[in-house]
Ligand SMILES: [Zn+2]
């Protein structure tokens with residue numbers, strides 16, 4: 444069994460205020476718990492990766508930490524935790540950091556820019572861990588005998604991927620930023636094929652059908668459409684994420700009640716909250 448833990452479910456900007464505490468204020472980060480023998484697998488490096496890093500450091504004993512961080516794109520809510528991820532500063536650890544190319548910039552260049560003197564006191568040269576920066580093309584990459592990760596382009600400003608993870612016979616799709624366009628049946632059919640029979644789909648739900656009317660082109664989906672498409676794709680569990688900073692706990696609780704009408708299509712269905720753990 445694989446467990447999937449949500450470390451940050453907020454989109455765009457961290458929201459630490461009291462009115463956002465139940466669903467959480469940290470930006471995008473998900474941790475996959477694979478068998479002990481596997482390297483760590485982390486999806487996105489928003490502010491949620493900070494506490495994850497502290498936890499890894501405090502529980503590692505004398506062991507080195509090895510893992511892969513798959514970043515969907517370079518918008519700040521998906522990379523801003525990297526300079527605060529302590530395992531990168533500790534020698535003996537080893538990480539692959541994967542990212543799609545951004546215009547002419549490689550993964551390494553983007554992270555150098557993030558830690559340029561104007562934005563952060565030290566450069567990535569301060570990292571003591573072994574780091575392999577991987578500017579990814581679309582397509583499959585074998586991580587180990589039992590884990591393979593596919594990258595696919597999605598509809599979001601910039602060059603952005605979803606990651607489809609095949610691990611131990613299960614399929615987990617991570618797609619936190621993606622604008623589904625209801626009138627574009629060709630697009631919807633492509634996603635139905637990509638999500639088909641996924642054991643778990645983690646998808647952008649930043650907008651509702653109502654709020655989307657003023658946000659076409661911003662790169663995010665209406666949660667109702669995501670539910671309908673995931674049901675058509677035969678997705679088993681659906682976790683909705685990347686909550687808008689404008690949606691406080693009360694509005695997400697109201698939405699959670701509305702979610703009940705889609706419940707019968709799925710084994711599990713929820714608006715993800717920080718700390719939630721789901722099993723596939
Ligand atoms: Zn985002």
Ligand SMILES: [Zn+2]
Pocket residue numbers: 516518599620662
């Ligand atoms: Zn984005």
